[in-house]
Amino acid sequence: MKFLNILFFFLFCIASAQNILPLDTLKLKEAKDMLADDYGNLYIYKNKDFSFTKYDSLGKQIGKMMLTVPYKVQNVQNPLNVPLFSENAQEMKFVDQNMNEIQRLDFKQKFGFIRMAYAEDLQQLWLLDDSTKRLIQYNFRNDTTINSYPFDISFEDLMDMLVYENKVYILTRKHIRIYSLKFEKLFEAPLENGKRFRRENDMILVVASNFISQYVPEKGMTTIFEDQEAQIVDKNILSYFAIKGNKLYLYSLEKVKKAQQQKQLEAQPESLQPSTEKPVEKMEEKPVENTAEKPSDNTLQKLIEDISQVQTEAVEKLIN
Template sequence: MDTLKLKEAKDMLADDYGNLYIYKNKDFSFTKYDSLGKQIGKMMLTVPYKVQTVQNPLNVPLFSENAQEMKFVDQNLNEIQKLDFKQKFGFIRMAYAEDLQQLWLLDDSTKRLIQYNFRNDTTINSYPFDISFEDLLDLLVYENKIYILTRKSVSVYTLKFEKLYETPVNNGKRFRRENDTILVVANNSILKYVPEKGMVTIFEDQDAQIVDKNILSYFEIKGNKLYLYSLEKVKKTDLPKEPETQPEVKPNSTEKPIEHIEEKEKAKSEGKSSDNTLEKLIEEASDVQATVVEKLIN
Protein backbone atom coordinates (compact mmCIF):
# COMPACT_ATOMS: atom_id res chain seq x y z
CA MET A 1 0.00 0.00 0.00
CA ASP A 2 1.00 3.62 -0.43
CA THR A 3 3.15 4.58 2.56
CA LEU A 4 1.25 7.89 2.85
CA LYS A 5 -1.89 5.93 3.71
CA LEU A 6 -0.10 4.16 6.55
CA LYS A 7 2.23 6.87 7.81
CA GLU A 8 -0.09 8.52 10.35
CA ALA A 9 -2.26 5.51 11.14
CA LYS A 10 -3.23 5.27 14.79
CA ASP A 11 -4.98 1.93 14.37
CA MET A 12 -5.57 -0.68 11.68
CA LEU A 13 -8.18 -3.42 11.40
CA ALA A 14 -8.60 -6.17 8.80
CA ASP A 15 -11.88 -7.89 8.00
CA ASP A 16 -12.14 -11.51 6.86
CA TYR A 17 -12.30 -10.44 3.19
CA GLY A 18 -8.86 -8.82 3.31
CA ASN A 19 -10.15 -5.23 3.42
CA LEU A 20 -8.19 -2.82 5.60
CA TYR A 21 -9.54 -0.06 7.85
CA ILE A 22 -7.20 2.76 8.86
CA TYR A 23 -8.05 5.10 11.73
CA LYS A 24 -6.08 8.34 12.14
CA ASN A 25 -6.18 10.41 15.32
CA LYS A 26 -4.78 13.46 13.53
CA ASP A 27 -7.99 14.23 11.67
CA PHE A 28 -10.31 11.57 13.19
CA SER A 29 -10.62 9.92 9.78
CA PHE A 30 -11.70 6.30 9.28
CA THR A 31 -10.87 4.92 5.82
CA LYS A 32 -11.52 1.54 4.21
CA TYR A 33 -9.31 0.04 1.48
CA ASP A 34 -9.67 -3.18 -0.46
CA SER A 35 -6.89 -5.78 -0.67
CA LEU A 36 -5.31 -3.90 -3.62
CA GLY A 37 -5.15 -0.60 -1.77
CA LYS A 38 -8.12 1.02 -3.52
CA GLN A 39 -10.20 3.29 -1.28
CA ILE A 40 -13.75 2.01 -0.75
CA GLY A 41 -15.07 4.51 1.79
CA LYS A 42 -14.05 7.24 4.22
CA MET A 43 -15.57 8.89 7.29
CA MET A 44 -14.47 12.26 8.68
CA LEU A 45 -15.45 12.17 12.36
CA THR A 46 -15.71 15.24 14.58
CA VAL A 47 -14.67 13.49 17.81
CA PRO A 48 -12.62 10.36 18.59
CA TYR A 49 -14.39 7.04 18.06
CA LYS A 50 -13.36 3.54 19.03
CA VAL A 51 -13.94 0.91 16.34
CA GLN A 52 -15.12 -2.27 18.04
CA THR A 53 -14.73 -4.81 15.24
CA VAL A 54 -14.88 -5.12 11.44
CA GLN A 55 -15.54 -8.86 11.34
CA ASN A 56 -18.98 -8.15 9.90
CA PRO A 57 -18.16 -5.51 7.26
CA LEU A 58 -21.87 -4.95 6.62
CA ASN A 59 -22.35 -3.60 10.15
CA VAL A 60 -19.34 -1.99 11.83
CA PRO A 61 -19.93 -0.52 15.33
CA LEU A 62 -18.08 2.61 16.55
CA PHE A 63 -18.38 4.07 20.05
CA SER A 64 -17.53 7.61 21.19
CA GLU A 65 -17.16 8.32 24.89
CA ASN A 66 -16.89 12.05 24.13
CA ALA A 67 -20.12 12.19 22.13
CA GLN A 68 -21.87 9.53 24.25
CA GLU A 69 -23.12 7.78 21.15
CA MET A 70 -22.68 4.70 19.00
CA LYS A 71 -22.70 4.53 15.21
CA PHE A 72 -23.21 1.58 12.89
CA VAL A 73 -21.82 1.88 9.36
CA ASP A 74 -22.14 -0.33 6.28
CA GLN A 75 -19.56 -1.81 3.88
CA ASN A 76 -19.01 1.63 2.29
CA LEU A 77 -18.76 3.37 5.69
CA ASN A 78 -22.15 4.99 5.28
CA GLU A 79 -23.99 5.50 8.57
CA ILE A 80 -26.82 3.00 9.10
CA GLN A 81 -27.89 3.92 12.62
CA LYS A 82 -26.87 6.20 15.49
CA LEU A 83 -27.67 5.67 19.17
CA ASP A 84 -27.62 8.61 21.58
CA PHE A 85 -26.99 7.52 25.19
CA LYS A 86 -27.26 10.98 26.79
CA GLN A 87 -31.06 10.98 26.87
CA LYS A 88 -31.49 7.57 28.50
CA PHE A 89 -28.41 6.78 30.63
CA GLY A 90 -25.86 8.47 32.85
CA PHE A 91 -22.25 8.54 31.59
CA ILE A 92 -21.42 5.49 29.46
CA ARG A 93 -17.73 4.68 29.76
CA MET A 94 -17.74 1.79 27.29
CA ALA A 95 -20.23 0.07 24.97
CA TYR A 96 -20.07 -3.39 23.41
CA ALA A 97 -22.38 -4.48 20.59
CA GLU A 98 -23.09 -8.16 21.19
CA ASP A 99 -25.15 -8.55 18.01
CA LEU A 100 -27.52 -6.54 15.83
CA GLN A 101 -29.99 -6.11 18.69
CA GLN A 102 -28.20 -5.93 22.04
CA LEU A 103 -25.59 -3.70 23.64
CA TRP A 104 -23.68 -4.01 26.90
CA LEU A 105 -23.07 -0.62 28.51
CA LEU A 106 -20.78 0.27 31.41
CA ASP A 107 -22.48 3.19 33.17
CA ASP A 108 -19.89 5.05 35.23
CA SER A 109 -22.43 7.24 37.02
CA THR A 110 -24.40 4.32 38.49
CA LYS A 111 -21.51 1.74 38.47
CA ARG A 112 -23.67 -0.76 36.64
CA LEU A 113 -23.38 -3.03 33.63
CA ILE A 114 -26.51 -2.66 31.50
CA GLN A 115 -27.83 -5.12 28.92
CA TYR A 116 -29.77 -2.99 26.48
CA ASN A 117 -31.89 -3.94 23.47
CA PHE A 118 -31.55 -0.95 21.18
CA ARG A 119 -33.98 -2.29 18.57
CA ASN A 120 -36.97 -1.89 20.87
CA ASP A 121 -35.31 0.56 23.33
CA THR A 122 -35.62 -1.61 26.44
CA THR A 123 -33.24 -2.45 29.28
CA ILE A 124 -33.08 -6.23 29.67
CA ASN A 125 -30.83 -6.50 32.74
CA SER A 126 -28.72 -4.35 35.01
CA TYR A 127 -25.83 -5.66 37.15
CA PRO A 128 -23.84 -3.88 39.88
CA PHE A 129 -20.28 -3.46 38.61
CA ASP A 130 -18.27 -1.33 40.95
CA ILE A 131 -14.79 -1.15 39.42
CA SER A 132 -12.55 1.74 38.43
CA PHE A 133 -13.29 2.78 34.86
CA GLU A 134 -10.49 5.33 34.56
CA ASP A 135 -8.00 3.15 32.64
CA LEU A 136 -10.62 1.17 30.72
CA LEU A 137 -9.72 0.40 27.10
CA ASP A 138 -12.24 -2.21 25.99
CA LEU A 139 -15.13 -4.42 27.06
CA LEU A 140 -16.39 -7.78 25.81
CA VAL A 141 -19.22 -9.97 27.10
CA TYR A 142 -19.49 -13.60 26.06
CA GLU A 143 -21.20 -16.63 27.62
CA ASN A 144 -22.01 -14.82 30.88
CA LYS A 145 -18.39 -13.70 31.31
CA ILE A 146 -17.22 -10.09 31.21
CA TYR A 147 -13.78 -9.35 29.82
CA ILE A 148 -12.24 -6.04 30.86
CA LEU A 149 -9.12 -4.58 29.22
CA THR A 150 -7.31 -1.73 30.96
CA ARG A 151 -3.99 -0.04 30.30
CA LYS A 152 -2.22 -2.52 32.56
CA SER A 153 -4.23 -5.74 32.71
CA VAL A 154 -6.91 -8.12 31.44
CA SER A 155 -9.61 -9.29 33.84
CA VAL A 156 -12.45 -11.79 33.57
CA TYR A 157 -15.58 -11.48 35.73
CA THR A 158 -18.88 -13.25 36.15
CA LEU A 159 -22.13 -11.29 35.90
CA LYS A 160 -22.20 -11.39 39.72
CA PHE A 161 -19.00 -9.31 39.82
CA GLU A 162 -16.82 -12.26 40.83
CA LYS A 163 -13.30 -12.02 39.49
CA LEU A 164 -12.24 -15.23 37.72
CA TYR A 165 -8.92 -14.16 36.30
CA GLU A 166 -6.53 -11.24 36.01
CA THR A 167 -3.09 -10.83 34.47
CA PRO A 168 -0.85 -7.89 33.50
CA VAL A 169 -0.95 -6.91 29.80
CA ASN A 170 1.01 -3.99 28.40
CA ASN A 171 -0.03 -1.80 25.48
CA GLY A 172 -3.36 -3.57 24.96
CA LYS A 173 -5.85 -1.93 22.59
CA ARG A 174 -8.95 -4.08 22.07
CA PHE A 175 -10.56 -7.50 22.19
CA ARG A 176 -11.32 -9.71 19.22
CA ARG A 177 -13.58 -12.76 19.44
CA GLU A 178 -13.31 -15.64 16.97
CA ASN A 179 -16.05 -18.16 17.81
CA ASP A 180 -15.12 -19.32 21.34
CA THR A 181 -11.64 -17.77 21.27
CA ILE A 182 -10.99 -14.44 22.99
CA LEU A 183 -8.01 -12.48 21.68
CA VAL A 184 -6.31 -9.30 22.87
CA VAL A 185 -4.76 -7.10 20.20
CA ALA A 186 -1.90 -5.01 21.59
CA ASN A 187 0.43 -2.51 19.90
CA ASN A 188 2.88 -5.11 18.60
CA SER A 189 1.48 -8.46 19.68
CA ILE A 190 -1.67 -10.58 19.72
CA LEU A 191 -2.56 -12.73 22.73
CA LYS A 192 -5.09 -15.53 23.14
CA TYR A 193 -6.96 -16.28 26.35
CA VAL A 194 -6.64 -19.95 27.31
CA PRO A 195 -8.64 -20.71 30.50
CA GLU A 196 -6.11 -23.31 31.69
CA LYS A 197 -3.02 -21.22 30.92
CA GLY A 198 -4.11 -17.59 30.86
CA MET A 199 -2.90 -15.21 28.15
CA VAL A 200 -0.70 -16.84 25.51
CA THR A 201 1.16 -14.81 22.88
CA ILE A 202 0.38 -16.10 19.38
CA PHE A 203 2.01 -13.30 17.35
CA GLU A 204 4.62 -10.70 18.22
CA ASP A 205 6.99 -8.29 16.51
CA GLN A 206 8.71 -5.72 18.73
CA ASP A 207 9.44 -3.49 15.72
CA ALA A 208 5.82 -3.34 14.56
CA GLN A 209 3.84 -0.12 14.84
CA ILE A 210 0.39 -1.77 14.58
CA VAL A 211 -0.74 -5.41 14.36
CA ASP A 212 -4.05 -7.14 13.65
CA LYS A 213 -5.38 -10.41 12.26
CA ASN A 214 -8.29 -11.93 10.38
CA ILE A 215 -9.17 -15.60 9.83
CA LEU A 216 -6.43 -16.03 7.20
CA SER A 217 -3.45 -13.86 8.13
CA TYR A 218 -1.65 -11.70 10.62
CA PHE A 219 -1.18 -8.07 9.56
CA GLU A 220 1.36 -5.54 10.73
CA ILE A 221 2.52 -2.05 9.84
CA LYS A 222 6.28 -1.70 10.21
CA GLY A 223 8.37 1.11 8.77
CA ASN A 224 5.20 2.51 7.11
CA LYS A 225 4.86 -0.70 5.11
CA LEU A 226 2.14 -3.34 5.36
CA TYR A 227 3.18 -6.95 5.95
CA LEU A 228 1.05 -10.11 5.88
CA TYR A 229 1.97 -13.37 7.58
CA SER A 230 0.34 -16.74 6.99
CA LEU A 231 -1.27 -18.21 10.10
CA GLU A 232 0.17 -21.66 9.30
CA LYS A 233 3.71 -20.38 8.82
CA VAL A 234 3.61 -18.48 12.09
CA LYS A 235 2.33 -21.60 13.87
CA LYS A 236 5.15 -23.68 12.41
CA THR A 237 7.84 -21.21 13.43
CA ASP A 238 6.42 -21.03 16.94
CA LEU A 239 6.56 -24.79 17.42
CA PRO A 240 9.40 -25.94 19.69
CA LYS A 241 12.08 -27.86 17.87
CA GLU A 242 12.43 -31.53 18.74
CA PRO A 243 15.76 -32.37 20.38
CA GLU A 244 18.14 -33.95 17.91
CA THR A 245 19.12 -37.51 18.75
CA GLN A 246 22.85 -37.81 19.17
CA PRO A 247 24.51 -40.75 17.35
CA GLU A 248 25.82 -43.46 19.61
CA VAL A 249 29.61 -43.14 19.98
CA LYS A 250 31.35 -46.50 19.90
CA PRO A 251 34.78 -47.06 21.45
CA ASN A 252 37.72 -46.98 19.02
CA SER A 253 39.17 -50.34 18.07
CA THR A 254 42.38 -51.20 16.17
CA GLU A 255 41.06 -54.61 15.12
CA LYS A 256 39.17 -54.96 11.83
CA PRO A 257 36.26 -57.40 12.05
CA ILE A 258 36.60 -60.26 9.60
CA GLU A 259 33.04 -60.03 8.38
CA HIS A 260 33.53 -56.36 7.44
CA ILE A 261 36.63 -57.22 5.36
CA GLU A 262 34.80 -60.01 3.56
CA GLU A 263 31.87 -57.69 2.81
CA LYS A 264 34.22 -55.04 1.36
CA GLU A 265 36.02 -57.59 -0.89
CA LYS A 266 32.68 -58.93 -2.05
CA ALA A 267 31.45 -55.41 -2.85
CA LYS A 268 34.60 -54.70 -4.84
CA SER A 269 34.24 -57.88 -6.93
CA GLU A 270 30.54 -57.12 -7.49
CA GLY A 271 31.43 -53.60 -8.55
CA LYS A 272 34.00 -54.87 -11.08
CA SER A 273 31.59 -57.44 -12.53
CA SER A 274 28.87 -54.79 -12.85
CA ASP A 275 31.36 -52.47 -14.62
CA ASN A 276 32.24 -55.27 -17.13
CA THR A 277 28.57 -55.94 -17.79
CA LEU A 278 27.94 -52.23 -18.39
CA GLU A 279 30.84 -52.04 -20.89
CA LYS A 280 29.47 -55.04 -22.85
CA LEU A 281 25.99 -53.43 -23.01
CA ILE A 282 27.44 -50.17 -24.31
CA GLU A 283 29.45 -52.01 -27.00
CA GLU A 284 26.40 -54.02 -28.12
CA ALA A 285 24.27 -50.85 -28.27
CA SER A 286 26.93 -49.10 -30.39
CA ASP A 287 27.05 -52.06 -32.84
CA VAL A 288 23.27 -52.06 -33.19
CA GLN A 289 23.19 -48.28 -33.71
CA ALA A 290 25.94 -48.51 -36.41
CA THR A 291 24.06 -51.26 -38.25
CA VAL A 292 20.82 -49.24 -38.26
CA VAL A 293 22.58 -46.11 -39.53
CA GLU A 294 24.29 -48.12 -42.30
CA LYS A 295 20.94 -49.56 -43.45
CA LEU A 296 19.39 -46.09 -43.52
CA ILE A 297 22.23 -44.73 -45.65
CA ASN A 298 21.97 -47.64 -48.11
Protein backbone atom coordinates (compact mmCIF):
# COMPACT_ATOMS: atom_id res chain seq x y z
CA MET A 1 0.00 0.00 0.00
CA LYS A 2 2.83 2.38 0.86
CA PHE A 3 4.51 1.64 -2.48
CA LEU A 4 1.26 2.40 -4.32
CA ASN A 5 0.94 5.72 -2.50
CA ILE A 6 4.48 6.73 -3.49
CA LEU A 7 3.86 5.61 -7.08
CA PHE A 8 0.59 7.56 -7.19
CA PHE A 9 2.30 10.70 -5.89
CA PHE A 10 5.13 10.38 -8.42
CA LEU A 11 2.73 9.88 -11.34
CA PHE A 12 0.58 12.78 -10.16
CA CYS A 13 3.59 15.08 -10.04
CA ILE A 14 4.53 14.07 -13.59
CA ALA A 15 0.98 14.71 -14.77
CA SER A 16 0.91 18.07 -13.04
CA ALA A 17 3.81 19.43 -15.12
CA GLN A 18 2.27 22.25 -17.11
CA ASN A 19 4.86 22.16 -19.88
CA ILE A 20 8.51 21.94 -20.73
CA LEU A 21 9.87 25.47 -20.86
CA PRO A 22 11.60 26.42 -24.13
CA LEU A 23 15.20 26.48 -22.96
CA ASP A 24 17.33 24.26 -25.20
CA THR A 25 19.81 21.77 -23.84
CA LEU A 26 22.81 23.99 -24.61
CA LYS A 27 21.50 26.66 -22.23
CA LEU A 28 20.87 24.15 -19.44
CA LYS A 29 23.96 22.02 -20.01
CA GLU A 30 26.56 22.33 -17.24
CA ALA A 31 24.27 24.59 -15.21
CA LYS A 32 25.47 24.76 -11.62
CA ASP A 33 22.39 26.55 -10.32
CA MET A 34 19.07 27.87 -11.56
CA LEU A 35 16.80 30.50 -10.00
CA ALA A 36 13.37 31.83 -10.95
CA ASP A 37 11.98 35.24 -10.09
CA ASP A 38 8.30 35.94 -9.49
CA TYR A 39 7.87 37.27 -13.05
CA GLY A 40 8.81 33.92 -14.57
CA ASN A 41 12.32 34.95 -15.62
CA LEU A 42 15.05 32.34 -15.21
CA TYR A 43 18.67 32.77 -14.15
CA ILE A 44 21.31 30.18 -15.02
CA TYR A 45 24.66 30.15 -13.23
CA LYS A 46 27.48 28.04 -14.68
CA ASN A 47 30.49 27.32 -12.51
CA LYS A 48 32.60 26.25 -15.50
CA ASP A 49 32.97 29.75 -16.94
CA PHE A 50 31.42 31.72 -14.03
CA SER A 51 28.64 32.99 -16.31
CA PHE A 52 25.33 34.30 -14.96
CA THR A 53 22.60 34.53 -17.62
CA LYS A 54 19.00 35.72 -17.45
CA TYR A 55 16.24 34.41 -19.75
CA ASP A 56 12.57 35.28 -20.03
CA SER A 57 9.86 32.60 -19.83
CA LEU A 58 10.13 31.97 -23.59
CA GLY A 59 13.86 31.27 -23.44
CA LYS A 60 15.00 34.62 -24.85
CA GLN A 61 18.23 35.91 -23.33
CA ILE A 62 17.78 39.20 -21.45
CA GLY A 63 21.27 39.70 -20.08
CA LYS A 64 24.53 37.96 -19.22
CA MET A 65 27.47 38.53 -16.88
CA MET A 66 30.90 36.94 -17.25
CA LEU A 67 32.41 36.81 -13.76
CA THR A 68 36.11 36.38 -13.04
CA VAL A 69 35.70 34.43 -9.76
CA PRO A 70 32.90 32.29 -8.26
CA TYR A 71 29.91 34.21 -6.91
CA LYS A 72 26.97 33.02 -4.86
CA VAL A 73 23.61 34.40 -5.96
CA GLN A 74 21.54 35.16 -2.87
CA ASN A 75 18.10 35.38 -4.49
CA VAL A 76 16.30 36.93 -7.45
CA GLN A 77 13.03 37.77 -5.74
CA ASN A 78 13.65 41.44 -6.48
CA PRO A 79 14.86 41.35 -10.10
CA LEU A 80 15.69 45.08 -9.96
CA ASN A 81 18.41 44.45 -7.37
CA VAL A 82 19.99 41.00 -7.33
CA PRO A 83 22.78 40.49 -4.73
CA LEU A 84 25.83 38.30 -5.44
CA PHE A 85 28.58 37.52 -2.92
CA SER A 86 32.11 36.28 -3.62
CA GLU A 87 34.19 34.83 -0.79
CA ASN A 88 37.21 34.72 -3.11
CA ALA A 89 37.01 38.39 -4.06
CA GLN A 90 35.71 39.48 -0.63
CA GLU A 91 33.03 41.62 -2.21
CA MET A 92 29.32 41.85 -2.88
CA LYS A 93 27.79 43.30 -6.01
CA PHE A 94 24.25 44.16 -7.02
CA VAL A 95 22.91 43.87 -10.59
CA ASP A 96 19.75 45.24 -12.18
CA GLN A 97 17.05 43.62 -14.33
CA ASN A 98 19.35 43.69 -17.38
CA MET A 99 22.27 42.11 -15.50
CA ASN A 100 24.20 45.39 -15.33
CA GLU A 101 26.24 46.03 -12.20
CA ILE A 102 24.77 48.90 -10.19
CA GLN A 103 26.86 48.71 -7.00
CA ARG A 104 29.91 46.95 -5.58
CA LEU A 105 30.99 46.63 -1.94
CA ASP A 106 34.60 45.81 -1.04
CA PHE A 107 34.99 44.13 2.37
CA LYS A 108 38.78 43.81 2.37
CA GLN A 109 39.54 47.31 3.61
CA LYS A 110 36.98 47.44 6.43
CA PHE A 111 36.61 43.88 7.78
CA GLY A 112 38.62 40.72 8.34
CA PHE A 113 37.68 37.67 6.25
CA ILE A 114 33.96 37.52 5.43
CA ARG A 115 32.72 33.96 4.93
CA MET A 116 29.09 34.81 4.18
CA ALA A 117 27.06 37.96 3.48
CA TYR A 118 23.30 38.36 3.53
CA ALA A 119 21.57 41.44 2.11
CA GLU A 120 18.59 42.08 4.37
CA ASP A 121 17.32 45.01 2.29
CA LEU A 122 18.64 47.87 0.16
CA GLN A 123 20.52 49.35 3.11
CA GLN A 124 21.74 46.63 5.48
CA LEU A 125 23.97 43.59 5.28
CA TRP A 126 24.66 40.81 7.77
CA LEU A 127 28.27 39.59 7.60
CA LEU A 128 29.93 36.53 9.14
CA ASP A 129 33.51 37.52 9.90
CA ASP A 130 35.70 34.43 10.27
CA SER A 131 38.72 36.33 11.60
CA THR A 132 36.86 37.79 14.60
CA LYS A 133 34.12 35.10 14.88
CA ARG A 134 31.44 37.77 14.89
CA LEU A 135 28.14 38.47 13.17
CA ILE A 136 28.12 42.07 11.94
CA GLN A 137 25.11 44.19 11.06
CA TYR A 138 26.37 46.72 8.54
CA ASN A 139 24.63 49.68 6.88
CA PHE A 140 26.40 49.95 3.54
CA ARG A 141 24.53 53.09 2.50
CA ASN A 142 26.25 55.25 5.10
CA ASP A 143 29.19 52.87 5.78
CA THR A 144 28.50 52.27 9.47
CA THR A 145 28.51 49.17 11.66
CA ILE A 146 25.20 49.00 13.55
CA ASN A 147 25.82 45.96 15.76
CA SER A 148 28.33 43.20 16.29
CA TYR A 149 27.57 39.85 17.96
CA PRO A 150 29.90 37.01 19.04
CA PHE A 151 29.25 34.06 16.69
CA ASP A 152 31.77 31.30 17.23
CA ILE A 153 30.62 28.59 14.80
CA SER A 154 32.44 26.47 12.24
CA PHE A 155 32.67 28.25 8.90
CA GLU A 156 34.19 25.36 6.95
CA ASP A 157 31.06 23.82 5.41
CA LEU A 158 28.89 26.94 5.36
CA MET A 159 26.46 27.12 2.44
CA ASP A 160 24.13 30.03 3.19
CA MET A 161 22.84 32.40 5.85
CA LEU A 162 19.60 34.28 6.48
CA VAL A 163 18.65 36.69 9.28
CA TYR A 164 14.98 37.31 10.05
CA GLU A 165 13.17 38.52 13.18
CA ASN A 166 16.26 38.32 15.40
CA LYS A 167 16.98 34.75 14.32
CA VAL A 168 20.04 33.63 12.38
CA TYR A 169 19.47 30.72 9.97
CA ILE A 170 22.65 28.82 9.08
CA LEU A 171 22.79 26.24 6.30
CA THR A 172 25.71 23.82 6.08
CA ARG A 173 26.34 20.87 3.78
CA LYS A 174 24.54 18.49 6.13
CA HIS A 175 22.51 20.58 8.62
CA ILE A 176 20.26 23.52 9.18
CA ARG A 177 20.71 25.42 12.43
CA ILE A 178 18.87 28.37 13.92
CA TYR A 179 20.39 30.71 16.50
CA SER A 180 19.31 33.75 18.41
CA LEU A 181 21.43 36.90 18.18
CA LYS A 182 22.85 35.89 21.58
CA PHE A 183 24.28 32.77 19.94
CA GLU A 184 21.73 30.45 21.58
CA LYS A 185 20.98 27.41 19.42
CA LEU A 186 17.20 27.27 18.92
CA PHE A 187 16.92 24.46 16.38
CA GLU A 188 19.03 21.91 14.53
CA ALA A 189 18.13 19.23 11.99
CA PRO A 190 20.02 17.15 9.41
CA LEU A 191 19.55 18.33 5.83
CA GLU A 192 21.59 16.94 2.96
CA ASN A 193 22.63 18.90 -0.13
CA GLY A 194 21.09 22.21 0.95
CA LYS A 195 22.07 25.12 -1.30
CA ARG A 196 20.32 28.30 -0.16
CA PHE A 197 17.50 29.87 1.80
CA ARG A 198 14.42 31.51 0.36
CA ARG A 199 12.06 33.66 2.43
CA GLU A 200 8.46 34.28 1.42
CA ASN A 201 6.93 36.62 4.01
CA ASP A 202 7.14 34.60 7.26
CA MET A 203 7.85 31.32 5.47
CA ILE A 204 11.47 30.11 5.54
CA LEU A 205 12.40 27.65 2.80
CA VAL A 206 15.54 25.66 2.01
CA VAL A 207 16.28 24.90 -1.64
CA ALA A 208 18.36 21.73 -2.01
CA SER A 209 19.58 19.80 -5.04
CA ASN A 210 16.32 17.95 -5.78
CA PHE A 211 13.87 19.02 -3.08
CA ILE A 212 12.55 22.09 -1.27
CA SER A 213 11.80 22.08 2.46
CA GLN A 214 9.95 24.49 4.71
CA TYR A 215 10.81 25.26 8.32
CA VAL A 216 7.71 24.94 10.50
CA PRO A 217 8.38 25.99 14.14
CA GLU A 218 6.02 23.35 15.57
CA LYS A 219 7.17 20.48 13.33
CA GLY A 220 10.68 21.25 12.11
CA MET A 221 11.57 20.66 8.45
CA THR A 222 8.79 19.58 6.06
CA THR A 223 9.38 18.69 2.40
CA ILE A 224 7.00 20.63 0.14
CA PHE A 225 8.43 19.54 -3.23
CA GLU A 226 10.68 16.72 -4.38
CA ASP A 227 11.79 15.23 -7.67
CA GLN A 228 14.35 12.45 -7.31
CA GLU A 229 15.26 12.65 -11.00
CA ALA A 230 16.02 16.38 -10.93
CA GLN A 231 19.52 17.84 -10.83
CA ILE A 232 18.36 21.36 -9.87
CA VAL A 233 15.07 22.66 -8.44
CA ASP A 234 13.69 26.08 -7.51
CA LYS A 235 10.37 27.88 -7.06
CA ASN A 236 8.67 31.23 -7.33
CA ILE A 237 5.28 32.32 -5.96
CA LEU A 238 3.36 30.35 -8.60
CA SER A 239 5.35 27.29 -9.64
CA TYR A 240 8.09 24.78 -8.95
CA PHE A 241 10.91 24.33 -11.47
CA ALA A 242 13.05 21.26 -12.06
CA ILE A 243 15.93 20.59 -14.45
CA LYS A 244 16.24 16.94 -15.41
CA GLY A 245 17.70 15.42 -18.53
CA ASN A 246 18.74 18.92 -19.70
CA LYS A 247 15.08 19.91 -19.86
CA LEU A 248 13.29 22.42 -17.66
CA TYR A 249 9.93 21.33 -16.21
CA LEU A 250 7.29 23.59 -14.68
CA TYR A 251 4.95 22.34 -11.93
CA SER A 252 1.87 24.04 -10.52
CA LEU A 253 2.05 24.77 -6.78
CA GLU A 254 -1.64 23.98 -6.35
CA LYS A 255 -1.49 20.61 -8.09
CA VAL A 256 1.58 19.52 -6.14
CA LYS A 257 -0.12 20.59 -2.90
CA LYS A 258 -3.25 18.57 -3.76
CA ALA A 259 -1.10 15.52 -4.57
CA GLN A 260 0.61 15.78 -1.19
CA GLN A 261 -2.73 16.07 0.62
CA GLN A 262 -4.04 13.02 -1.23
CA LYS A 263 -0.89 11.09 -0.36
CA GLN A 264 -1.24 11.96 3.33
CA LEU A 265 -4.92 10.97 3.30
CA GLU A 266 -4.26 7.58 1.73
CA ALA A 267 -1.30 6.93 4.02
CA GLN A 268 -3.43 7.54 7.12
CA PRO A 269 -3.51 4.35 9.27
CA GLU A 270 -6.85 2.53 9.30
CA SER A 271 -6.72 2.37 13.10
CA LEU A 272 -7.07 6.14 13.23
CA GLN A 273 -10.29 6.11 11.22
CA PRO A 274 -13.40 6.54 13.40
CA SER A 275 -15.85 3.61 13.75
CA THR A 276 -19.42 3.65 15.12
CA GLU A 277 -20.13 -0.09 15.13
CA LYS A 278 -18.94 -0.93 18.63
CA PRO A 279 -20.91 1.78 20.49
CA VAL A 280 -24.08 0.74 18.64
CA GLU A 281 -23.65 -2.88 19.71
CA LYS A 282 -23.25 -1.84 23.33
CA MET A 283 -26.44 0.18 23.23
CA GLU A 284 -28.38 -2.79 21.81
CA GLU A 285 -27.07 -5.18 24.46
CA LYS A 286 -27.87 -2.88 27.37
CA PRO A 287 -31.17 -1.01 26.97
CA VAL A 288 -31.85 2.08 29.01
CA GLU A 289 -33.60 1.29 32.29
CA ASN A 290 -36.80 3.04 33.38
CA THR A 291 -35.92 4.40 36.78
CA ALA A 292 -39.49 5.51 37.40
CA GLU A 293 -40.82 1.90 37.22
CA LYS A 294 -37.95 0.15 38.98
CA PRO A 295 -37.10 1.53 42.43
CA SER A 296 -33.55 1.49 43.64
CA ASP A 297 -32.32 -0.94 46.32
CA ASN A 298 -32.41 1.77 49.02
CA THR A 299 -36.00 2.67 48.29
CA LEU A 300 -37.10 -0.99 48.40
CA GLN A 301 -35.32 -1.52 51.72
CA LYS A 302 -37.10 1.53 53.21
CA LEU A 303 -40.51 0.22 52.10
CA ILE A 304 -39.82 -3.15 53.73
CA GLU A 305 -38.85 -1.44 57.01
CA ASP A 306 -42.01 0.74 56.99
CA ILE A 307 -44.26 -2.28 56.37
CA SER A 308 -42.55 -4.20 59.16
CA GLN A 309 -43.07 -1.29 61.55
CA VAL A 310 -46.77 -1.04 60.67
CA GLN A 311 -47.23 -4.79 61.18
CA THR A 312 -45.52 -4.58 64.60
CA GLU A 313 -47.75 -1.74 65.77
CA ALA A 314 -50.89 -3.61 64.65
CA VAL A 315 -49.88 -6.76 66.55
CA GLU A 316 -49.24 -4.76 69.74
CA LYS A 317 -52.73 -3.18 69.55
CA LEU A 318 -54.37 -6.62 69.21
CA ILE A 319 -52.48 -7.92 72.24
CA ASN A 320 -53.49 -4.98 74.37
